[in-house]
Amino acid sequence: MDAEPRAADLPPPITEVGVVGWLRANLFRSWTSSIVTLVLLYLLVRMLVPFLDWALVSADFVGTQSSDCSGQGACWVFIGQRIQFFIYGFYPSAEYWRVDICYALLALVLAPQFIPGVPMRVRKWLGIFGMTLFPVVSYVLIGGGWFGLQPIPSDKWGGLTLTLMLAFTGILASLPIGIVLALGRRSQMPVIRSLSVVFIEIWRGVPLISVLFMASVMLPIFLPEGVDFNKLLRALIGITLFWSAYMAEVVRGGLQAIPKGQYEAADALGLNYWKSMGLVILPQALKYVIPGVVNTFIALFKDTTLVLIIGLFDVLGTVQSTIIDPAWRNVATEGYLFAAFMFWIFCFGMSRYSQNLERRLHTGHQTR
Amino acid sequence: MPEHEQHPPASRPAPWRNPQVRAIAFQVIALAILAWAGYTIFQNTLHNMQERGIHTGFGFLGQPAGFGIIFSLIPYDETMSYGRTFLVGLLNTLLVSGIGIVLATIVGFIAGIARLSKNWLVSRIAAAYIEIFRNIPLLLQIFFWYFAVLRALPSPRQSMHLGDSVFLNNRGLYVPAPVSQPGMGLVWIALLIAIVAVIAVRFWARRRQLRTGQPFHTFWVGLAIVVGMPLVTFLATGRPISFDLPRLQGFNFSGGMGLIPEFVALLAALTIYTGTFIAETVRAGILSVRHGQTEAALSLGLPQGLVLRLVVIPQAMRVIIPPLTSQYLNLTKNSSLATAIGYPDLVAVFMGTTLNQTGKAVEIVAMTMAVYLAISLAISFVMNMYNRAVALKER
Numbered sequence: 064m065d066a067e068p069r070a071a072d073l074p075p076p077i078t079e080v081g082v083v084g085w086l087r088a089n090l091f092r093s094w095t096s097s098i099v100t101l102v103l104l105y106l107l108v109r110m111l112v113p114f115l116d117w118a119l120v121s122a123d124f125v126g127t128q129s130s131d132c133s134g135q136g137a138c139w140v141f142i143g144q145r146i147q148f149f150i151y152g153f154y155p156s157a158e159y160w161r162v163d164i165c166y167a168l169l170a171l172v173l174a175p176q177f178i179p180g181v182p183m184r185v186r187k188w189l190g191i192f193g194m195t196l197f198p199v200v201s202y203v204l205i206g207g208g209w210f211g212l213q214p215i216p217s218d219k220w221g222g223l224t225l226t227l228m229l230a231f232t233g234i235l236a237s238l239p240i241g242i243v244l245a246l247g248r249r250s251q252m253p254v255i256r257s258l259s260v261v262f263i264e265i266w267r268g269v270p271l272i273s274v275l276f277m278a279s280v281m282l283p284i285f286l287p288e289g290v291d292f293n294k295l296l297r298a299l300i301g302i303t304l305f306w307s308a309y310m311a312e313v314v315r316g317g318l319q320a321i322p323k324g325q326y327e328a329a330d331a332l333g334l335n336y337w338k339s340m341g342l343v344i345l346p347q348a349l350k351y352v353i354p355g356v357v358n359t360f361i362a363l364f365k366d367t368t369l370v371l372i373i374g375l376f377d378v379l380g381t382v383q384s385t386i387i388d389p390a391w392r393n394v395a396t397e398g399y400l401f402a403a404f405m406f407w408i409f410c411f412g413m414s415r416y417s418q419n420l421e422r423r424l425h426t427g428h429q430t431r
Numbered sequence: 432m433p434e435h436e437q438h439p440p441a442s443r444p445a446p447w448r449n450p451q452v453r454a455i456a457f458q459v460i461a462l463a464i465l466a467w468a469g470y471t472i473f474q475n476t477l478h479n480m481q482e483r484g485i486h487t488g489f490g491f492l493g494q495p496a497g498f499g500i501i502f503s504l505i506p507y508d509e510t511m512s513y514g515r516t517f518l519v520g521l522l523n524t525l526l527v528s529g530i531g532i533v534l535a536t537i538v539g540f541i542a543g544i545a546r547l548s549k550n551w552l553v554s555r556i557a558a559a560y561i562e563i564f565r566n567i568p569l570l571l572q573i574f575f576w577y578f579a580v581l582r583a584l585p586s587p588r589q590s591m592h593l594g595d596s597v598f599l600n601n602r603g604l605y606v607p608a609p610v611s612q613p614g615m616g617l618v619w620i621a622l623l624i625a626i627v628a629v630i631a632v633r634f635w636a637r638r639r640q641l642r643t644g645q646p647f648h649t650f651w652v653g654l655a656i657v658v659g660m661p662l663v664t665f666l667a668t669g670r671p672i673s674f675d676l677p678r679l680q681g682f683n684f685s686g687g688m689g690l691i692p693e694f695v696a697l698l699a700a701l702t703i704y705t706g707t708f709i710a711e712t713v714r715a716g717i718l719s720v721r722h723g724q725t726e727a728a729l730s731l732g733l734p735q736g737l738v739l740r741l742v743v744i745p746q747a748m749r750v751i752i753p754p755l756t757s758q759y760l761n762l763t764k765n766s767s768l769a770t771a772i773g774y775p776d777l778v779a780v781f782m783g784t785t786l787n788q789t790g791k792a793v794e795i796v797a798m799t800m801a802v803y804l805a806i807s808l809a810i811s812f813v814m815n816m817y818n819r820a821v822a823l824k825e826r
Contacts, residue, residue, distance in 0.1 A: 089551035096550050103552050254458035258465065268804040270764035273796065276782050280792045284479045285472045365568035372771055379571055386578070395579040403567045403575070410566035 118400075129391045141385075141394040142401050149381050149401070152221015154205075158213065162224055165201040169227070172197060177416065194235060201228075217295045221376035223405060225295075229302065229367040229377065230409075234360050236303040241310025246340060248311065249318050259311070266308035271366055274301045279373045298370045306363045313355035317348030350424050357417035361410045368406075378402050476793065483790075491789045492517070498784055500775045502691050513785050520780035521802060527694060527776065528763040528806075531701040535762060536755075538702055539709025546714050557710070565707040570768055572704055577696035577772045587684060596676055598684060604695055605677035608688040614671030621664035622657070629653040693774035697766065705762045709755060716751035717743065748821050756814035760807050767803075777802060 077083060091097040121136025124143075132138035142149075151162055172193035175181040205224070208214035220228070247259030266274070278301035282292065292300070321344055329339030349356070371380035382398040385391075446452045480487065492514035499509055504522045507515060545557035564572070582601055585591065590600040598605040636647035665671070677684045720743050728742040729735075770779035777799060786795045 089549070092549060099550060100552050103556060107556070252454050252458050254461055258461065265800075265804070268807040269800045270767040270778070270803060272767045272770065272778055273782060273799055273803065276778070276786075277796050277800075280786065281796055284476050284792060287471075287475050287478075361566070365566075368568040368570040369768070371570070379568065379574070383574065393583065395583070396575075399571060399575045399579055403571055406568055406571065407563070407566045411562065414566070 134392075137397050137400075138391070138394055139397060141391050141397055145381075145385050148222060148385065149378060150223045152225060152376050152381060153219045154215065154221070154224070155219070158207075158215060161204045161207070161212070165204055165224075168197055168200065169193075177419075198232065198235065217293050220295070222381045223378050225370075225375065226364075226367050226377040226405075229295075229299065229370065230360075230364045232299055233302045233306060233363050233367070236299075237307040237310050237359075237363065238356070240303065240307035242314050242345070244307060244311035245314035245318060248315055263308045263311050266305050267312070271302070271305050271369055272372060274305045275369055275373050277301070294373065294375060298373060298375060302363065302367070302370075306359060306366075309359050309362070310356065313352050313359055314348065316355060317350075317352035318344065320351050321348055353417055353421050353424070357413055357420075361413050364409060364413070365406060378405055480793075485790055485792075487791075487793065489794055491791055491794075494789075496785070496788075498788070500780060501773075502694065502775055513789065516780050516785055517777075517798070520775060520777035523774070523780075524763075524766055524769075524776040524778075525806075527697055527701070527769065527774070528766045531698055531705065531762050531766065532759050534698070534702040535705040535709055535758075538706030539758075540713050542706060542710035543713025544717070546710060547717060561707045561710050564703050565711075567704075569700060569704045569765055570771060572700040573696055573768055573772055576699045577692065581692040581696050587679060590679075596674070598677055598679075601692065602684070602689075603692045604690040605684045606688050606690075607674040607676050610673050610675050612671040612673060614668040617668050618661050618664045618671065622661040625657045625660040628656050628660075632656070691774070693769070693772050696772060697769050697774050701762055701766060705758055705765070708758050708761070712751055712754045712758065713747075715754075716747035716749075719750045720746045745821065749818075752814060752818045752821065756811060756818075759810050759814070763806055763810065764803060 078087060090100045117136045119136075121133070122139055123132045123136065124139050126132065126140040127144065128140070129138075131140050147156070147159075151159055154162060172189050175186055175189055203209050204212070205220065205228075206215065206217070244259050244263055247255050248263065250256050250259070275298060278297040279294065282297050282300070286292075325343055325347065326339070329343040332339075334342065367377055368379045370377055371383065376384065379402050382402045386395045386398040493512050495510055496513050496516045497509050498516075500507055500516065500519055502523060503519045504526060505519060507519050542557045542560055545553050546561065548554045548557070584599060584601040587598075587600045587602055590598040590605075592598045596607045632647075632652060633649050636649045640646055675688075677689070724742055724746065725738055728738040733741065766776060767778040769776035770783055773779065782795060782799045786792060789795070
């Protein structure tokens with residue numbers, strides 16, 4: 064019995080695969096879909112072409128002064144000329160190397176966390192260094208006054224350096240305070256619980272700007288005579304207290320998601336409160352809430368811009384103070400785009416990192 | 432014999448090993464520290480205020496303010512009191528947050544649904560909008576709209592205009608103001624009657640559908656009633672409304688309704704920024720409804736539109752409402768950034784100018800914070816009520 068040899072399979076219709084198939088499936092699925100696609104394409108071209116022309120084609124990149132810009136496109140010369148101010152603020156230029164060392168250390172701490180293949184132990188120790196020794200070293204380096212370094216008062220700090228300092232310190236301080244507040248809110252002790260609830264709800268109910276105003280106007284009234292903080296420290300206290308309340312709510316969500324059996328198991332093992340929290344509950348709870356915690360970090364990072372309202376010069380503050388310079392005409396858009404890009408890079412990087420971290424710590428607790 | 436065996440007396444743990452004793456001790460210590468801190472702050476405050484010659488009290492609210500406010504919903508001038516400035520600022524805050532909440536909700540729902548679109552281009556554009564504007568600080572966006580966009584607009588004489596009625600220039604946006612003539616009252620009454628009629632029709636339609644299974648096109652009939660009745664009245668009473676057009680007079684516009692650039696910039700930034708967060712909330716809510724629900728509804732023979740309206744959206748709302756509430760709260764609190772561009776909101780007018788003039792730091796900061804706390808509590812109260820109404824009712 065010799066069956067006829069089977070003919071080769073026909074290829075799928077050309078309209079279903081490849082570029083044409085993709086277009087049909089994703090852009091021209093139906094009449095309405097096709098019309099929407101065409102309208103959007105038209106609008107996109109109408110908007111993007113002039114923007115790219117302004118930002119790249121007609122833009123001026125080289126030069127040293129305002130007259131080097133033709134005025135036809137973006138004047139990136141302005142950014143190039145002021146970049147040092149945007150990064151270092153009023154820091155004396157002879158001492159820039161001290162800030163540069165801090166940036167290098169920061170890169171040393173952060174970069175390996177993103178590079179695949181770096182062993183977990185190295186990452187861990189770099190992380191611990193970043194959270195403990197690095198802030199101290201940076202403070203000594205930037206502030207000076209020790210080891211023969213010329214002291215530089217904090218009102219000279221500014222630009223991106225100040226933004227990163229505020230964000231880094233705020234993040235580092237608000238997470239542990241937030242965890243303690245969250246534990247307090249879940250505590251069995253009525254006094255501790257109500258104190259935590261009141262603290263958290265008050266901070267969450269008011270805008271950060273009023274907290275910063277309060278920190279700058281009312282702290283001096285609350286403190287005994289002779290004790291005074293500088294403006295930067297006051298802003299930091301305000302930011303930390305404010306965001307620790309938000310952090311507490313995020314962490315509380317994680318604590319509530321832990322089944323009661325875990326608490327009981329920890330008790331049954333004879334662990335005391337801090338051990339059962341530190342070894343059993345928190346490691347699980349914090350893993351649940353990584354996205355929320357990082358979202359709070361991102362919000363904190365963005366809200367550091369508010370310090371310019373109480374007179375500190377962060378990135379946005381430095382940009383804001385230079386675009387009104389009469390020597391340059393109409394550079395507001397360029398300045399804001401630069402500042403926006405700076406913030407966007409950090410915030411987007413953080414959100415990507417959190418997704419990455421979530422995947423790495425994923426131990427099957429998610430149903431999907 | 433076992434009965435005669437002497438049991439050792441049950442050893443009682445030392446007091447510091449007893450969790451209950453420890454808990455009480457811990458709370459007493461916490462209260463003591465709190466009381467001490469409160470007392471110290473109180474003493475310091477009294478002392479410092481005496482040193483600076485500041486008197487406490489709310490008497491300043493009755494004194495004349497002596498400064499002008501560029502935008503006010505209620506009549507205001509320099510001779511009025513600080514209490515009046517408080518009210519003006521509060522109303523301005525409520526105005527911008529109220530309109531912002533409505534606009535951000537619309538933008539957010541559109542962007543959130545668009546991001547789930549099967550059309551690749553639509554979902555990519557929505558994703559790009561969300562990822563770009565979510566990651567840029569709000570203050571920067573406010574500055575951008577105010578200093579880079581609205582300030583760069585032409586002067587009033589070279590306004591961009593839409594016909595003879597809408598003008599946009601660096602002094603703001605000018606639109607015609609509706610002025611009601613006698614007879615407009617009848618139109619409002621007609622609208623009220625129409626709304627009552629629609630509610631009655633809806634009630635009747637539901638009763639009929641339960642009895643006979645016949646659906647009724649409540650939406651279209653209702654729309655016809657709500658639009659038709661006032662329209663007929665409007666035409667019958669001889670169109671009792673006229674528009675006050677903005678006119679260029681000298682260097683500025685008069686007449687019409689002017690929106691100051693500070694307001695427009697703040698509103699644009701708040702809407703665009705909060706819209707991204709609402710979009711993500713909406714997307715998460717819709718994704719949380721399992722696909723089986725859609726399939727079940729389709730297999731019951733419901734058309735696509737009803738599947739969304741009756742099955743997907745009610746279930747998604749349960750997930751959307753709580754985070755949506757906190758976005759509304761954030762928008763309201765973020766409206767205080769107005770102070771950076773000079774829109775006269777509560778923080779700018781009261782915590783800024785009034786505080787600088789009177790030096791009553793404690794009273795003013797406390798009042799401002801209390802207002803925001805009250806607004807926050809009110810919004811959460813309303814949204815929690817709605818949440819209870821749509822929450823899963825397990826039997």
